[in-house]
Each structure stands twice: as structure tokens, then as C-alpha cells.
Amino acid sequence: MERYILSDKEGVLVKKILFVASEAVPFIKTGGLADVVGALPKCFDKKEYDVRVIIPKYLCMKEEYKNQLQYVTHFYMDIGYRREYVGIMQMEYEGIQFYFIDNEYYFSGYQPYGEIRFDIEKFAFFSKAALSVLPVIGFRPDLIHCHDWQTGLVPVYLNDSFQQGEFYRGIKTVMTIHNLKFQGTWDIKTVRQITGLPAHFFTPDKMEAFKDANLLKGGLVYADAITTVSNTYAEEIKTEFYGEHLEGLMQARSNDLRGIVNGIDYDEYNPQTDKFIVKNYNAKNxxxxxxxxxxxxxxxxxxxxxxxxxxxxxxxxxxxxxxxxxxxxxxxxxxxxxxxxxxxxxxxxxxxxxxxxxxxxxxxxxxxxxxxxxxxxxxxxxxxxxxxxxxxxxxxxxxxxxxxxxxxxxxxxxxxxxxxxxxxxxxxxxxxxxxxxxxxxxxxxxxxxxxxxxxxxxxxxxxxxxxxxxxxxxFSWANSAKQYEEMYDWLIGK
The missing domain is CATH 3.40.50.2000 (Glycogen Phosphorylase B;)
Structure with a gap:
């Protein structure tokens, strides 16, 4: 299968990157994760990278954006013992193609997150659906960039049933830890029923941690590379104090772990042009x-x-x-x-x-x-x-x-x-x-x-x-994007 597509610029191969996350500005935000997923894709060189984003279509999304979404198609997907509706919506925003997974049972709450047991089921569904929609939308990424525990099952599923399909073989994955404290844990029996994953995934060297199933751990075990959002934090999480009981895994995967500092949107946060402040100013005045x-x-x-x-x-x-x-x-x-x-x-x-x-x-x-x-x-x-x-x-x-x-x-x-x-x-x-x-x-x-x-x-x-x-x-995003580009190039070229 052709790995890259040619860009408009003759002879340059475009690398296809997919961000999978539970939130992204401006659509839905509870914390810094949304800023990263909303801002970072815009900063890659479009001649070399085709970066797209998949997030859930939450009922609590801002109305102005919900009204702009275009229906693509829908299908039904088996997950665990269930058969679930998967709707696909899309929208281009500031030059980036966003896809939205629609399922009213899972995404109709007043806020994106709630009770952890239901969140685990919700994001297991989302992770499998994000992979399942790819052939339908005609986008085969070279690399899938997963964010936090909510997408930890993407690398796991990719190593399970999806390996049988030629379409998915060879897709690389990156797992980014925004905060190691949140891991998505529940008892193994329930998570096996929810996910439909075989028993051999729930062992101490894979998804099991302290007798529970741990979704983030699954992503960290199976991803091709791991990043976190600063160099110092990448070192700290190898220690007992900061490691949240996963320091052993962080040490074991230290060769695949790197820290890349987040940026901020220098257009939105600019004292010279900020509409929210009383008196604009700059470094000179x-x-x-x-x-x-x-x-x-x-x-x-x-x-x-x-x-x-x-x-x-x-x-x-x-x-x-x-x-x-x-x-x-x-x-x-x-x-x-x-x-x-x-x-x-x-x-x-x-x-x-x-x-x-x-x-x-x-x-x-x-x-x-x-x-x-x-x-x-x-x-x-x-x-x-x-x-x-x-x-x-x-x-x-x-x-x-x-x-x-x-x-x-x-x-x-x-x-x-x-x-x-x-x-x-x-x-x-x-x-x-x-x-x-x-x-x-x-x-x-x-x-x-x-x-x-x-x-x-x-x-x-x-x-x-x-x-x-x-x-x-x-500390603009352009600086961080260069470091991500280097990592993507290295992984895709492996």
C-alpha cells in the first residue's frame, strides 16, 4: 500500500498524521489537553504533513460549532458484547480537518467526563470507533498521535483485531501523557466485557496494574513512542514520587520516552492586540x-x-x-x-x-x-x-x-x-x-x-x-511543532 501521498510541491511526500483525543479547542475544553489538540495541528508544514483530528461529538459542544458539522455517514460496530451506532461528522476549522464520532448514548452528557466506570466504556467505544472510521473516510494515517488515557486503547486495538487488515498494518502510534495522575482504571472483568479484548492483554506486562485494568498503561505498553509535555516531567515520572505507580514502566520504556514542552497561541495571548485588556502594550512600552x-x-x-x-x-x-x-x-x-x-x-x-x-x-x-x-x-x-x-x-x-x-x-x-x-x-x-x-x-x-x-x-x-x-x-507552538516533526519523521522512517 502507498505510504505517502504526493503534495502539490513536486517530489515532496506528505506524511499523514491523525490526532485522536477526547477534547480540542474551540469545540470542547476542560483543560490544557484541549489547547494542545486544537493548536498544535495548525503549526505543521502543510507541504509535508497532512494532520487531521478525531474527537467525540458531545451534546455539550458549543451550539455554533454543532450547527456547522456536516454528516458524512454512519455504520454499526461490534464492541464487547454490544453492537453500537457510529456516526461520522466533519468540519474544517482554520485549515484543519476535524472528524467527530457521533453516538448519543455515550456523548449526550452535560459535560465530557463523568463517572469513571461509564467514562471507561465511553472512551473504549471512542477508541475503537476512531480506528474503524478510517477506511470509511478514506484516510490512512502513517502515524496516530493519542492523547491521555481516554485514547490509551487505540494502540492496544491496533495490536489486536485491526492487525488482520492490510489497511492498518504498519501504522505507528505515539502516546502523549498530559497528566500521569489520570489513568482510566477499573476491574479487569468489567473492562474485558466492555472492550472485548482477549485475556492475554490483561497481564502485568500489558494492561494489568495492581489487579486492575489500566487503559493508559495499555497505550504506554503498545505505543511506538511516548511523549510527555516537558523534559523535566519526563524524568520525574521515572521516580516513585511522580510515577503514579507506573515508574517501572517509564524506566523500561525510557529510550522511547521524550519530553516536548507545550506552547501557547501567540495570537490569542498577545498584550499588543489583546481585546480583553484595557491598555495594550508591548516589550518596548x-x-x-x-x-x-x-x-x-x-x-x-x-x-x-x-x-x-x-x-x-x-x-x-x-x-x-x-x-x-x-x-x-x-x-x-x-x-x-x-x-x-x-x-x-x-x-x-x-x-x-x-x-x-x-x-x-x-x-x-x-x-x-x-x-x-x-x-x-x-x-x-x-x-x-x-x-x-x-x-x-x-x-x-x-x-x-x-x-x-x-x-x-x-x-x-x-x-x-x-x-x-x-x-x-x-x-x-x-x-x-x-x-x-x-x-x-x-x-x-x-x-x-x-x-x-x-x-x-x-x-x-x-x-x-x-x-x-x-x-x-x-513559547509559541511553532517551536514545539518542530520537535514533533522530528519525532514523526524518525518513527515513520523506521
Whole structure:
């Protein structure tokens, strides 16, 4: 079978890549995974790569996009003991061909994810359907790029019943871990019934982990290559602390594992053109213009209007992973300092209430916005002087990349992507783009926040040079896409 198709440019062979994922912007988003799947395919050279995307057609998708989908066809597919309807819809968006798997039984919820037992059945169906539709839509990829546990069964199915078909033979797979904490586990008997996979797949060297079936593990065992979203996280997950009980497998597959840092959309996150912020600015005029965003945000949120007060921003899910137990521990001490703290996000009730409490206790100094608002998030990035991310673990992290783009200096813990993307300030060498601390310790965090305060208040020229360097860093998707292209070329050429 012909492996490549010729492109318009004579003599260049186009490599066909398929992204399979549970979410993608602008259609459906719960986290950073959607940003990756929506943004990355646009960044490949179209003369060399034909990149397409398959996601579920959720009922909770935005109406404006659902109305634009075109029906392709439908068929019925056997999975486990069931026979299921598989509808195919399609739409081209910003030059990328998207396909949507339609099945109202599985995808009609008010949100993409729910109870884990049903999610496992839902994404087992989706994984098998994503492979089954390929001959129907006339697209045979050279490589399928799978994202997180929801697509972990794609490499497994490809090594099972699909191997009998000439069409599928030789297709390579890549498995990307966006967060190893989420693995898709349930008891073996149920997962065997759901998937229809033979017993020999459920052994400790394959999909079995601690007496349960583990969908992500299946993908990691059978994929031709594994990536995760930063170099440091790729090393960390080989250790017991970060490995989520799969560190042995990560060590065993270390030759096939690499870290590629995520990017952000530099058109959407651009202080010079951002429609959400009060005053646009750039790397040349931020010294005069950036502060106008701070004054406007102080007014909007009822904080004390003071252009000189150091404003620290937080835009985050409010969970243990993000280090808010550290913040809670030293919050009273921190609020004695000459700072303002602006928080935006939702999550665990105790952290939501913790920030509400401190906003009540320190009115005019702390603003707790316990909801999510995209426009407000942009205004916080633009208005703040520093951005706090004291994560326990962080596979990549996007907020620190956005804050660098807006000249808002990140204060981070040295873990995962935070360590890879934020260079700590060195006052003796005049280097760095932010501030960082090493140990997961509340007072070590407070110490580095106070060091940042010292630079902000007492060494303003040095602070502004840090901002210069931060805004000069390039974390656009184009950089990441080059690294993915190298990996695709290597795998397809094997």
C-alpha cells in the first residue's frame, strides 16, 4: 500500500498524521489537553504533513460549532458484547480537518467526563470507533498521535483485531501523557466485557496494574513512542514520587520516552492586540502602559487603587496539585506585606472557601473570583506584576507561559514544565525570567515571594530587565511543532 501521498510541491511526500483525543479547542475544553489538540495541528508544514483530528461529538459542544458539522455517514460496530451506532461528522476549522464520532448514548452528557466506570466504556467505544472510521473516510494515517488515557486503547486495538487488515498494518502510534495522575482504571472483568479484548492483554506486562485494568498503561505498553509535555516531567515520572505507580514502566520504556514542552497561541495571548485588556502594550512600552491595566483591574475588583502596589496573580484550578496548601499555610503572613493578591478559578471547596475567607479578612488587598472567566484571566495576566504557581507537580503548565508573554514574572516551584520554562533570577549574572524555589515548603515559597518583592520595590531597573527577558522568550507552538516533526519523521522512517 502507498505510504505517502504526493503534495502539490513536486517530489515532496506528505506524511499523514491523525490526532485522536477526547477534547480540542474551540469545540470542547476542560483543560490544557484541549489547547494542545486544537493548536498544535495548525503549526505543521502543510507541504509535508497532512494532520487531521478525531474527537467525540458531545451534546455539550458549543451550539455554533454543532450547527456547522456536516454528516458524512454512519455504520454499526461490534464492541464487547454490544453492537453500537457510529456516526461520522466533519468540519474544517482554520485549515484543519476535524472528524467527530457521533453516538448519543455515550456523548449526550452535560459535560465530557463523568463517572469513571461509564467514562471507561465511553472512551473504549471512542477508541475503537476512531480506528474503524478510517477506511470509511478514506484516510490512512502513517502515524496516530493519542492523547491521555481516554485514547490509551487505540494502540492496544491496533495490536489486536485491526492487525488482520492490510489497511492498518504498519501504522505507528505515539502516546502523549498530559497528566500521569489520570489513568482510566477499573476491574479487569468489567473492562474485558466492555472492550472485548482477549485475556492475554490483561497481564502485568500489558494492561494489568495492581489487579486492575489500566487503559493508559495499555497505550504506554503498545505505543511506538511516548511523549510527555516537558523534559523535566519526563524524568520525574521515572521516580516513585511522580510515577503514579507506573515508574517501572517509564524506566523500561525510557529510550522511547521524550519530553516536548507545550506552547501557547501567540495570537490569542498577545498584550499588543489583546481585546480583553484595557491598555495594550508591548516589550518596548510596558514600563509606561502595563500599569494602566493594574489600575483598571484594581477598580474592577474593588482593590485599593495604587499603581505602586505589587500585584500577584493566580489563575488556576484550586486543587492540591497546584500547591494551595502552601499558600493557605502562610497567607496571613503574606498579607502583612505590601502586596495585592488576585485569584481566579474553581476547584476543591476548601480552597474556594479559603480564598473567600481571606478576601473578606483583607478587603482591598485580596480578591477571590471563584468562577472562570476567560476575559478576566487575560486582564489578570496583563495587570499583575508577578504570577504565583507553587505546584506540587506540573507536567507542563500553561499559565506561566502566558504570564511570561505578558511581562508578568512567574514565581514557581521547580517541578516539571515550570522548571523547564522559568529561568530563576540570578542577580550576580543578570539572568533569569522569574523566581523559583525547590522544596515543597510553605516558608521556602514565602521566602522567594519576599525576595521578588525586594527586587520589585528596591531594584526596579533589575525588575524591568527581568520583564524584558521574559517577554523575549518564545513559547509559541511553532517551536514545539518542530520537535514533533522530528519525532514523526524518525518513527515513520523506521
Amino acid at each position: 510596558f514600563r509606561k502602559e502595563k500599569v494602566k491595566n493594574k489600575l483598571a483591574l484594581q477598580r474592577e475588583l474593588g482593590l485599593e487603587e495604587n499603581p505602586k502596589a505589587m500585584m500577584i496573580g493566580v489563575v488556576s484550578r484550586l486543587t492540591d496539585q497546584k500547591g494551595f496548601d502552601l499558600v493557605n499555610y502562610v497567607m496571613d503572613e503574606l498579607c502583612q506585606d505590601s502586596i495585592q493578591l488576585v485569584v481566579l478559578g474553581t476547584g476543591e471547596e476548601r480552597y474556594e472557601n479559603m480564598f473567600r475567607h481571606f478576601a473578606w479578612k483583607y478587603q482591598g488587598k485580596v480578591s477571590a473570583n471563584i468562577f472562570y472567566d476567560n476575559g478576566l484571566s487575560h486582564r489578570i495576566y496583563a495587570a499583575s506584576d508577578a504570577f504565583l504557581m507553587p505546584s506540587l507537580f506540573e507536567p507542563c503548565g500553561l499559565s506561566q507561559l502566558m504570564s511570561l508573554r505578558y511581562g508578568t514574572l512567574p514565581i514557581v516551584r521547580e517541578t516539571g514544565g515550570l522548571k523547564d520554562t522559568v529561568e530563576p533570577y540570578n542577580e550576580f549574572e543578570n539572568t533569569g525570567t522569574g523566581f523559583s524555589f525547590t522544596n515543597y515548603n510553605a516558608h521556602e515559597m514565602l521566602g522567594i515571594i519576599r525576595y521578588a518583592e525586594h527586587i520589585y520595590y528596591d531594584k526596579k531597573r533589575e525588575w524591568n530587565k527581568l520583564v524584558d527577558r521574559a517577554m523575549a522568550r518564545d
